[in-house]
Amino acid sequence: MPLLRCEEAFDRFFGGVDNPLRHLGALGLYLLWIIVGTGLYLYAVLDTGVAQVYSSIGYLSEEQWYLGGILRSLHRYASDAFILVMVLHLVREWAYGRYTGFRFYSWITGIPLIWLAFASGIGGYWIVWDQLAQFSAVATTELLDWLPIFSEPSARNFLAPDTVNDRLFTLLVFIHIGLPILMMAGLWAHVHRIAHVDHLPSGKLMRGTALALLVLSLLKPALSDAPANLATTPAETRLDWFILFIHPLTDLSSPAVIWALLFALTALLFALPFLSRRKSAAVAIVDPANCNGCARCQIDCPYGAVIMAPHPTRRSYQVAQVDADLCASCGICAGSCPSSTPFRSREQLITGIDMPQLPVNALRADLELKLAALTGKTRIVVFGCDHGASLASIAAADTAVMRLICTGMLPPSFVEYALRTGADGVLVANCREGGCEYRLGERWTRERLTRQREPQLREKVPVERLQIAFVSANDSRQLHHILIEFRARIEAEADSTKKLQPYLRRTAHHA
Numbered sequence: 001m002p003l004l005r006c007e008e009a010f011d012r013f014f015g016g017v018d019n020p021l022r023h024l025g026a027l028g029l030y031l032l033w034i035i036v037g038t039g040l041y042l043y044a045v046l047d048t049g050v051a052q053v054y055s056s057i058g059y060l061s062e063e064q065w066y067l068g069g070i071l072r073s074l075h076r077y078a079s080d081a082f083i084l085v086m087v088l089h090l091v092r093e094w095a096y097g098r099y100t101g102f103r104f105y106s107w108i109t110g111i112p113l114i115w116l117a118f119a120s121g122i123g124g125y126w127i128v129w130d131q132l133a134q135f136s137a138v139a140t141t142e143l144l145d146w147l148p149i150f151s152e153p154s155a156r157n158f159l160a161p162d163t164v165n166d167r168l169f170t171l172l173v174f175i176h177i178g179l180p181i182l183m184m185a186g187l188w189a190h191v192h193r194i195a196h197v198d199h200l201p202s203g204k205l206m207r208g209t210a211l212a213l214l215v216l217s218l219l220k221p222a223l224s225d226a227p228a229n230l231a232t233t234p235a236e237t238r239l240d241w242f243i244l245f246i247h248p249l250t251d252l253s254s255p256a257v258i259w260a261l262l263f264a265l266t267a268l269l270f271a272l273p274f275l276s277r278r279k280s281a282a283v284a285i286v287d288p289a290n291c292n293g294c295a296r297c298q299i300d301c302p303y304g305a306v307i308m309a310p311h312p313t314r315r316s317y318q319v320a321q322v323d324a325d326l327c328a329s330c331g332i333c334a335g336s337c338p339s340s341t342p343f344r345s346r347e348q349l350i351t352g353i354d355m356p357q358l359p360v361n362a363l364r365a366d367l368e369l370k371l372a373a374l375t376g377k378t379r380i381v382v383f384g385c386d387h388g389a390s391l392a393s394i395a396a397a398d399t400a401v402m403r404l405i406c407t408g409m410l411p412p413s414f415v416e417y418a419l420r421t422g423a424d425g426v427l428v429a430n431c432r433e434g435g436c437e438y439r440l441g442e443r444w445t446r447e448r449l450t451r452q453r454e455p456q457l458r459e460k461v462p463v464e465r466l467q468i469a470f471v472s473a474n475d476s477r478q479l480h481h482i483l484i485e486f487r488a489r490i491e492a493e494a495d496s497t498k499k500l501q502p503y504l505r506r507t508a509h510h511a
Ligand code: HEM
Pocket: 024, 025, 026, 028, 029, 086, 089, 090, 093, 098, 099, 103, 106, 107, 108, 110, 111, 113, 114, 117, 187, 190, 191, 194, 196, 197, 198, 199, 269, 437, 438, 439
């Protein structure tokens, strides 16, 4: 997929955590904070009288360029960047097919945000009341006139100087501030059903973005055109192609074509989830008898699909409950459940919360089978995920591969179990940081295996026998290299102690 290739190219430069393409939603929110912060200053110093508005904005750029001018430029460039990031975010979610099932709500609530973003961006340009503002205001109202909603053409309001008055500017400022407030409410709804929302990008990405906007503001400050003059048609203006591209597009076609395009595109975005034929996978199921009410699954679920409810049989106990509409079928909860340990000496391993399509019991049975079949000097088990790099090409007599729905499904005790049951090393092949299909799988796995999050890998487990990798879905070659290096490291360590010391290797045994 071209988008994935592009993300990978960015990975090479930025790394997964700081890759802007992998954190577009968070980057959008960050840009919005810059827009709001700089906008508050502009609002405080702006004089909204029709005669003063132009000069009060001009004053910022000319007399107070070191503060007001920079803030004005930051406001403009952050708005452009916001539009760009929003469109990329939409395209990315669409390209990965993330508009259906449990993501339906996020997708649908995202669509009105596009209209709000463009409406407040276009309105912002009008406040400057220069030639560009006049051009955009007239072009927009002519576009609106085409709709059968106004009794008399509103473009006429802009044709005579005496009809543009102070009240209109107060209204424009009100709209320009009101729409972003509506957008913030919309954004709250947009991420409402998502747990552990990526509210801000990494520190590096934030600093880099702020620096880029600042440099741009200093090199090419936002300036006004000549003042609006309703007695004349605006001369050549410096168009903002990110926000105002609709005007030249209308000139090239007609208002009818533009409205048809806008409505068709919006309808298509709304219809997309209903057109998808993708089958939804089985959702997580809870076994109250094996749930101790610890709530780890609730804490770790990326989509807030788990709630804690009173236990059906044990008074004053709680039990996990899954909301099937919200469940992404990712299995991350099975990885967080303390009952998912393969060391439990039961023929049938039943855990607190499990995935019917890949139960923890089947995972243990499969692991035991593959461990028993492993041969060779250095035997390695690789855990990977359905959405990550392909494991097929690295499977070998000395390498067992185990595919999970997501690596977040891997209880850390499985690593210890593999090492105790015949493996010399365990490689956990996660997706790139920020690239998890279920948002948090790779993060939780890393934190659990590095003992920063419950359930933790036990202290006893020798970390040199565990390799945690972050590999792109397209890059099984990289996974191959990591495996070769890992094996070489284990062997070098073994050579230095003259013999390979298995970690308390024992045969699997269940009562
Ligand atoms: C107005 C600008 C927007 C901002 C600031 C924004 C922000 C966000 C944020 C912060 C998240 C959560 C990311 C995470 O924590 O992993 C998110 C998720 C999402 N957004 Fe947006 N969003 C915007 C517009 C849109 C639009 C226009 C669409 C598509 C119509 C969209 C579709 C989605 C989807 C489908 C998800 C869920 C992703 C997942 O579950 O993996 N967003 N957005």
